[in-house]
Amino acid sequence: MLDELDRLTVDWSDLHKARAQTNEILTALAEDKQAMTHLLERAREEEDLFDKCEHHRLLDKLVVYDALDRGFRIRVHVSTEDHRDRPHDHRFTFTSLILRGHYRHVRHQLVGRPEGVPEDAQDDFDAQDSDLRVIPRFVTNEVAGNCYTLHHSEIHTTYTTPNTVSLFLRGPAEKERSLITERETGRVWWRFGEDKEKAARKGSKRISKAYYDELTARLRGMEVL
16 A cells, blocks of 8 residues: 555646546544554654644644645544534645545535735634625535545535544645635634745644654554554
């Protein structure tokens, strides 16, 4: 499995082909628990990978393989017990395979002009001062074993159960920022890549080796590893 990852190149310009290819590789990796364990152990010790592992309000992201020069990066996502209705897009197209748990997946239509949000709105901006809105259009229930690909232009949100675990394979960034909205508060803001993030935000997401060990222990307890 690891040799296959080292040979893998993903071309996202052919979305149909990329969807089938990434579905196949994530399914094979999920079934190879020895390879999964090895990737997590290696990511703990390799600083360029460990520095990309982050704790967010809604989920923890563990970067276990990075080959964006060949078109992909692999993360393990572990959902928290928190939840917010935050429709958003991504800077990149990705494929996600649910390993454990389930969630409600809502896709949205964007109404209005995101250009109305100030260029420097990295924290929050009152959406009521613009004509930007997101409207729910399509809902699916994603359960363990489901795998889907989402284009970077799509707006979506996920309502996860605690300890939902996913394998997440993303492509290279195709834009410099993604749009985050919060329905409950009416806020909207941009999310930038790590090269343009504010230092305070970047530092607030970092995790310790002890927390990383706690997460991997939980993954073993959930029989993901």
